[in-house]
Amino acid sequence: MFTSDRRTxxxxxxxxxxVVGMLIICFVTLYPIWYVLVNSFNDGTDAMTGGLIYWIPRQFSLENYEIVFSNAGIMTAMGITVSKTLIGxxxxxxxxxxxxxxLSRKELMFRKLYMVMGTVTLFFSAPLIPNYLWLRDLGLLDTFGVYIYPAMxxxxDLIIFLTFFREIPDGLEEAAKIDGANDFSIFVRIVLPVSLPVVATIALFHGVWQWNDYFVGVLYTNSDYLQPIQTFLYRVIAQSSSNQIVGATGGAINRTVTSQSIKLATMVITTVPIIVAYPFLQRYFVKGLMIGSLKG
Amino acid sequence: MEANAEVQVPARKPDNRRRTSLLRKFYGQRYLQVMALLGVAWMLLFHYAPMYGIVIAFKQYIGIGEIKNAPWVGWEHFKAIFEDDMMFQVIRNTLGISLLKLLIGFPIPIVFALFLNELRSLRFNRIVQTITYLPHFLSWVILGGILISWLADVGVVNDVLMGLGLIKEPIFYLSEPQYFWAIVIASDIWKEFGWSAIIYIAAIASISPELYEAATIDGAGRFQRMRYVTLPSIKGTISILFILAVGSILNSNFDQILVLKNQVNESMSSVIDIYVYEIGIKQGRFSYSAAVGLVKGLIALFLLLLANSFSKRMNQSSLF
Structure with missing residues (x-):
């Protein structure tokens, strides 16, 4: 950064x-992900019998993935995750x-009141059980809507948007107003399109949250066909309810897969979309993050 | 003021006229009002309405039937908190894990950002940032899965330690409570240090290069520049983040601990949030769970307000 070439x-x-220290840090960060990847491409029974596999697959196999992709339960869970992430x-x-x-428009009547109501939500919310009971009374338990409405x-995030919207020059909106556009269409046609960085940032944060969250599924749903992939994995990993995974392996005639190797393949499939989308969104979120001062 | 005008009984003519003009103003911004009120409606429906359920903390509600029909029991559940044998353990775990995370985890992103800033190649700097942010975006289920497999009897950790001759027998890390805090703290740091550094990296980027040039001319080395230029320049950011971290000390990482805890390590892994979940959902003690949750929420609220007013006083800027 500071180019004085006469370094002592x-x-x-x-x-x-x-540089060496940073390389070590990068290695420590990436290696666990690599480890899972390598083992997911290794023959399951081989991995169980022959010592640990650290660097490259010892006996390369695509079977784990074949089984995951042909398993109806896992694919349904994947579908739930994809749809709740997109829609949500x-x-x-x-x-x-x-x-x-x-709320960014100064002339809005009762603006103060609305802001106070919102700020309170940042500091205090109902405990877990009252919240659960309320969603039960609303009839949202064990429905797809429980992933969407309480999180919409x-x-x-509103504060981050607000900070950004205040920077938009008034001239843009005024011109549209003269043309007779109402406030909603000004928002849709003018404000949203010029706010791409902040929209992308919030979309990234919320999308990642939707994709990764397993607790909503654990707490509010019972039906197998409603559980997202993360909830499925939680039940398999943390509660070691291997029934579903064993069910998955049962279909194979020459069983070279194990519940562990299938678990790893599922973990990889669950993580790949995040890793693929991440570099594209990264350029936005650093910028968006600074706009909204703090978040995360 | 406007709200008052709305509810006033129009007795005299000037008021009447004022009221009409307010109504006209309101009508003029009806689109804006609908947009805002939809948000208010959401808050009422999903944030304020559930608060009604807090009354079950003062009732004996067992989950069936309507809340309003359940018998009142007054402060009984709150008194029970003080007689609960699990409470000491739960509070110790919550504060222990949070404080250690703060003590060890808080300085690491700062140090990381300082050294990152000293890299000469901007390209390499970017690459390191991209890589270290990544774990923040992975879910605790996935990381928990990796941890559980690494820490198993035939897992990476035992394999490496035994290979190095540091231990003779494999250790069941997640089954022995004494390792739990270390596992939780280390994995949390691994996941979040890069991400937490973002804010410091941004603060450092806004330091004027002239300061560094002046320091270099005065003969300051790398460590001295870090110590006397970079660090003082980001002091404000550090103190705000520190205060806010202290303010949320009662919030342990629920997602993380729920994945890693099991019945064997419970004595060191049960934190307030987990306890509220387990006594409520698993044991069905709805009223007691609500009471514990309410007390925790109120103390957390107090700490957060305290932290917020501190940071306001220090930097004339606060989060909210």
Whole structure:
């Protein structure tokens, strides 16, 4: 960064050690992911009998993946995860941004009151059981809606939108107003399109949350066909209810897969979309994060 | 003020006129109002309405039938908290894990950001950032799965330690309570240190390069520049984040601990949030769970408000 080329030998060593240290940190960060990847491509029974596999597959096999992809239960769970992430994120972003836009307009009557109501939600919420009972009374238990409606708004995200919307020059909106557009269509046609960085940031955060969350599924659903893949994995990993996985292996005639190897393949499939989408969204979130001061 | 005007009984003409003009103003912004009120409706439905259920903390509600029909018991459940043998353990685990996470986990992102800033290649800097942010986006189920397999009797940790001759027999890490805190704290740091550094990296990026140039001319080495230029410049950011971290000390990482805990390590893994979940959902003691949850929520609220007012006073800026 500071290009004074006359580095003392002390500085030179500092730089070298710093680079080495950073490489070690990167290795420590990536290796566990690599380990799972390698083992998921290894023959299941071989992995169980012949010592641990650290660097590359010892007996390469695609069978774990074949079984995962042909397992109806896992694929249903995957479908739930994909749909709740897509639907949930679109609704969350649109709804939160819409409310944020209304609250960003100074002339809005009762604006103070609405802001206070929102701020309270940041500090205090009902405990787990009252919340559970209320969603039960609303009839949301064991429905797909429980993934969407309770998560469609967040005041924290609203603040991030609000900060961004305040920076939009008034001229843009004024011009549209003269053309006779109402506030809702100004929001949809003008405000949203110019707010791409912040929309992408919130979409990333909420999308990742929707994709990764397992607890909503654990707490509010019972039916197998409603559980997202993370809830499925939670039940398999933490509660070691291997029934579902054993069910998956049962179909294979030449069984070279184990419940462990199938678990690993499922974990990889669950993680790949995040890793693929991540570099594209990364350029937005650092910027978006700074707009909203703090989050995460 | 406007709210008052709405509810006033229009007795005299000027008021009447004012009221009409307010109504006209309201009508003029009807689209905006609908947009805002939809948000308010959501808050009422999903945030404020569930608070009604808090009354079960003062009732004997067993989960069946309507809440309003359940008999009142007054402060009974709150008194029970003080007689609960599990309570000491649960509070110790919550505070122990949180404080150690704070003590060890808080400085690491700062140190990481400081050293990252000293890298000469901006490209390499970016690559390291991209890689270290990544674990933040992985779910605790996946990481928990990795941890459980690594810490098993024939797992990576035992294999490596035995290979190095450090231990003779494999250790069942997740079945022995004394390792639980270390596992939780280390894995949390592994997952979040890169992400937590973002805010410091941004703060460092806004330091004027002239400060560094001046320091270099004065003969400051790398460590001295870190110590006397970078660190003082991000002091404000550090103190705000520290205060907020202290403010949320009662919130343990629920997602993480729920995956890693089991019946054997319970004595060290049961934290308040987990306890509220287990006595409520698993044991069906709805009223007692609500009472514990309420007390925790109120103390957490107090700590958060305290932290917020502290950071406001320090930097004239706060989160909310």
């Amino acid at each position: 030998s002390g500085e030179l060593w500092f730089d070298r050690l710093n 994120t679109v609704i969350h972003v649109f709804f939160t941004a819409m409310v944020a836009y209304a 708004f967040s005041f924290f």
